[in-house]
Every structure is written in C-alpha cells, then in structure tokens.
Amino acid sequence: MIVILGATGNTGSVAATTLLARGENVRAVGRRPERLKKLAEQGAAVFTGDVLDTEAMTRAFTGARAAYLMIPPDFTQADMLGYQARVADSLARAAEQAGLTHAVTLSSVGAQLPAGAGPISGLHHFEQRINQVRGLNVLHLRPGYFFENFLMQIGAIRQFGMMGGSMRGDLAIAMLATRDIGVRAAEALSRLDFTGLQTRELLGPRDLSLQEAAAILGRAIGQPELRYQQMPYETFQALLTQMGLSPDGAQRINEMYRAFNEGRVVPQEKRGTDNTTPTTLEQWANEVFAPAFRGQGVGA
Ligand SMILES: NC(=O)c1ccc[n+]([C@@H]2O[C@H](COP(=O)([O-])OP(=O)(O)OC[C@H]3O[C@@H](n4cnc5c(N)ncnc54)[C@H](OP(=O)(O)O)[C@@H]3O)[C@@H](O)[C@H]2O)c1
Numbered sequence: 001m002i003v004i005l006g007a008t009g010n011t012g013s014v015a016a017t018t019l020l021a022r023g024e025n026v027r028a029v030g031r032r033p034e035r036l037k038k039l040a041e042q043g044a045a046v047f048t049g050d051v052l053d054t055e056a057m058t059r060a061f062t063g064a065r066a067a068y069l070m071i072p073p074d075f076t077q078a079d080m081l082g083y084q085a086r087v088a089d090s091l092a093r094a095a096e097q098a099g100l101t102h103a104v105t106l107s108s109v110g111a112q113l114p115a116g117a118g119p120i121s122g123l124h125h126f127e128q129r130i131n132q133v134r135g136l137n138v139l140h141l142r143p144g145y146f147f148e149n150f151l152m153q154i155g156a157i158r159q160f161g162m163m164g165g166s167m168r169g170d171l172a173i174a175m176l177a178t179r180d181i182g183v184r185a186a187e188a189l190s191r192l193d194f195t196g197l198q199t200r201e202l203l204g205p206r207d208l209s210l211q212e213a214a215a216i217l218g219r220a221i222g223q224p225e226l227r228y229q230q231m232p233y234e235t236f237q238a239l240l241t242q243m244g245l246s247p248d249g250a251q252r253i254n255e256m257y258r259a260f261n262e263g264r265v266v267p268q269e270k271r272g273t274d275n276t277t278p279t280t281l282e283q284w285a286n287e288v289f290a291p292a293f294r295g296q297g298v299g300a
Contacts, residue, residue, distance in 0.1 A: 001025040003067035008035040014182020057094030066102035066189045075249030084122030088129040095133045107140045110265035118256030139194040143202040144174030147284045163228040166236040167257040169211040176204030177284045180277035201269045220285035221293045
C-alpha cells in the first residue's frame, strides 16, 4: 500500500489516480472526506488527518510500502517558514515511528538554498529533516515553477487585461504542469528504484519567461495581446495581503521572486531526458487554463 499526502491537490491527485490505474493499493490522505470521495470511488482507501497531527500521520504511514510527502501550501500562516518546519518535523517523526522505508517528497528547484529564497528555503529544511529519518530511502523531487500558478492570474486578466507579479518578465525559468510531477511521483513510488538520499529536478519541456508565457496563455483565451507586467516588490506585497495572504506569507513570496530575479534559484542539473517533462504550456493552456478562464474548470 502506498500513502499519498495531499491526495486531492494538484500533484497528489495525479499520483493517486496513476497508481490506482496501475493496480496499486493507495491510501489517500487529506483533511476533508467529501473531497476524497472521488478517489474512494476509484478504489483508494481514504484517510482523513492533518499533516501537523503526528499521531494521525503515524497511523497513515503504518504498514505502507512507501509514501508521497508534501507540505500543503498555506500562505496565511503568520510565520511561513515556521509552519513549513512544523509540518516537516511532524512528517519526519511520523515516518520514523511508522518505520517507513521509502518516500518521495515534493520539494522545488532551488532547494539547495538554506536561506533567502522564501518557501523554497523552507523546502530545503524539509528535505534536510526528512533525510534524518532512520532507515528511510528518499527521492526528493525538485520541480520548477508550476503552470498552475497562472490560474491565480485569471482575476487580474479579467479585471485589468494583464498579468502581473514581482518576478522579472524576461527571465527564462523552468516551468511545468503539475500533472507531470504526479506521474513521476507515481512511477518512483511504484518502482521504488531509489536508495539512500536522492534528488531529481523536473524542468518542464523548455525554459520560458513570464512574457513568453503570457503570449501563449493569451493566444489560448483569444487575447493574443496579453502581456505580463513586472511590478515593484512593495506593490506586489500589498496586493498579496489584500488577497488574504499574511504579511509574512506575502513577504516570503517576494523573497522567493527576488531570489529568482537575482539568479540564485537555478537548476543544479543539466537539462536531459530524465528531468524534462512532456506537457507543454501550449497544451496546458488549451486543456486547463482556457476552460478555467471561461469559467468551466478549476481556478475560475
Ligand atoms: N507553486 C509552485 O510553483 C511550486 C513549485 C515547486 C514546489 N512547490 C511546492 O508544491 C507544494 C504544493 O503542491 P500541490 O500544488 O500539489 O498542492 P495543492 O494542490 O495545494 O494541494 C494541497 C493538498 O494538501 C491537502 N491539505 C491542505 N492542508 C492540509 C493539512 N493541514 N493537512 C493535511 N492535508 C492538507 C489539501 O486537501 P484538503 O484541503 O482537502 O485537506 C490538498 O489535497 C508546496 O509544498 C509548494 O511549496 C510549488
């Protein structure tokens, strides 16, 4: 049996359904039973529990052949890195108590940076804490920037006809579809072909800048003139707090984008077949973004 945390989320849902389709036994973990219902209908055993509840996570991991470990994002936390550290510690203690032997984690490109990269540095410490679990073989997946982040731009596009943020518009970065992370996690969890402590970056089909991404997304929604506009860190911070992020959550996001802008968040692996993922932004824009923009899908 394989445990999937965040089983109703972007990556976890794909990992869970991919494993179920391969005939694996899956224990799907989330906080809300109603959101897990669809996976139960597909044959998963569902488990409700909070990642901060070490006792519940110990029960979730008990008897598992392997687990997918992730830190659910929560930018409303007053202390973002403190929250990430608490989740990391809870999952590490639960893995140890349950005698877990194999885990795939969801980390990030840039997770080699112990400080100065906002939540990505939180994922550095997540990796380090999981690495301390005795007897655990672990594969840390380090994906680039999620295409799904663009769903959060839908409101700005509708209201102002543009995309914006504090990341530079001309910076080509690794970007990918979360479905490809879920598939890679499922493959690793099914094969268990990793030992010791390993990392694997996932870089999408090619590097793209936010300006290039805006043009691709614009074409998919019939707004070929769509542009991305970089804004000052202070303006973006104010916008994020208006959207409900905590001051620290908003500041940590800016810290992360500043680290990108200054060239500190960069892949450590050369691009090759092992870290290139298949879904293009053009494909994702047509299949996910455009329906969401028209109000027919997620993020609308
Ligand atoms: N965005 C990016 O560009 C990027 C890049 C690299 C890495 N990452 C990392 O990717 C991760 C997010 O992955 P994702 O997009 O797959 O996640 P997601 O779609 O946000 O899903 C989060 C999942 O966790 C569950 N959850 C939320 N809070 C929980 C809690 N306290 N206890 C137990 N379950 C909880 C949610 O279900 P319920 O709400 O029903 O419980 C949901 O299934 C983050 O760690 C982020 O740092 C993001």
